Amino acid sequence: MTKLAINHVNKTYADGTEALRDIRVHANEGEIVAILGGSGCGKTTLLRLVAGLDRPSSGAILVGGEPIEGTHKTISAVFQEPRLLPWLRVAANIEFGGQLLDTTERQRRAAALLERIGLAGYGGRWPRDLSGGQQQRVAIARALIGHPGVLLLDEPFSALDPFTRASLHQLVLGLWAELKPTILMVTHDVDEAVTLADRIVIMRPKPGRVHETMAVDLPRPRDRLASPFDLMKRRVMRSIDRSLAEDLPTSPKPLGPGGTSPWL
Amino acid sequence: MKPLAARPWLTGLIIPVVLGVTWELTVRTGVMTGRLMPPPSRLLDSAITLARSGELGLHVAATMTRIGLGFLFGAAAGTLMGVLTGASGLAMRLLDPSIQALRAIPSLAWVPLFILWLGIFETSKLALIAMGVFFPVYLGVLSAIQNVDRKLIEVGRVFGLSTTGIAIRITGPAVMPAWFAALRTGLGLGFMFVVAAELMGASEGLGYMLLDGQQMGRADTILVAMIVFALLGKACDSILVAISVPLLRWQDTVRARL
């Protein structure tokens, strides 16, 4: 069942920048969809629209069949930076994500999540006293404490070293397996997309458009050293190469299998 | 004995102590009379005499009442106006230009008008002090609100906070450090203006002591008043800092880590 539907979304900023053109992305209940694209192709813009922090110029975004108007209680997010509130201690930062929970439940879940993200005993610390990777773990816990239906991830691992990144991938996958939120994540890392996603949406810039959507039919847990994984990565990279080759900014092309562009 | 380096605050005492001792010796040996610049021992004598007679206490109480009330009014008004203009674009466009225009008038230029309107007694003094406190607090609060990190506001929005919730749980704490800094600046100006207010005519207060000392040719009275002003100012500032420390412990600053 479709949990999240982004239908023909366009976004042009007030200064005339056309950031997104006719974006169509669907995510089923409990699915992980990765949006893959280079810098400036509108990934953050798209996530901000889904989060309700900004409005599309046209088109609609549906969650569970309902169009979203502003922020939505079932949608939660981890940003490109941890964005912890510096005046709240770590445990209180996690609890901040559970605005709708009653106090005891919120504290219970925060304690459980602290344990789950490997930071048991860190609840009383200030965010400033955590490493970048630890802060991002706290941000993930904060995003999940309210058991959101949709989790948005905006390159939350891009600033981290490969060791930390791999361990956070495992953390996210583990929590996803427990809570089964629909995840829409943004990345520019092919390896990350193939590791995590059920489907990969490749975007092209200027204006941001969907170039191709690919299913990742690899069983979980995924073996990053096995050849099917490499094969999938190669398919994705080939698609990226094609998108770069075809990147003539003004020539629209049919989008996705069987899809026709409205401009033709 | 510990070396000087182990107690860095001692270093700061070297110059005043050396100067004080030198001056004391100069006067004691009769090289100078010390009439216009009494030596430390005579200052101490005067201070003790003034304190014993209850005179000093009276002046301190009068000055502190003025500072306290003036600061309270000025800080409250500055904070309220800062919050109002910071929170509402309409209030900003409506009020800020007028406030900025008033700020362009040097505050002491108000003295004659205040006296004319409010009389020579307490009200005009409080108005002057409150005005001195108002502007730095207003500006500090307003600019702090305008500079709150948009990214943290977005966190509040994503996790479902209402506008009021964001104001209380994000903007409020985010503004706190700048608010305390503004209050400290305001307090400093408050002390400046209490002197001005008391010099413009008062029958009690440390400012009156200054004026009285001048008219009586008592340099020691003037100096005692000046020193007491310094001590009171420092004490009030320390109280503000002491209040702020537990509230700002989260800050990732050098001071917070001391």
Ligand SMILES: Nc1ncnc2c1ncn2[C@@H]1O[C@H](COP(=O)(O)OP(=O)(O)OP(=O)(O)O)[C@@H](O)[C@H]1O
């Ligand atoms: N508030 C804004 N006003 C005007 N233009 C904007 C605004 N925000 C983003 N843009 C423009 O929209 C385009 C897409 O930006 P966006 O931040 O969504 O890219 P991105 O894919 O997230 O890039 P990155 O990988 O570097 O984070 C860019 O050309 C950018 O300059």
Ligand SMILES: [Mg+2]
């Ligand atoms: Mg981005």
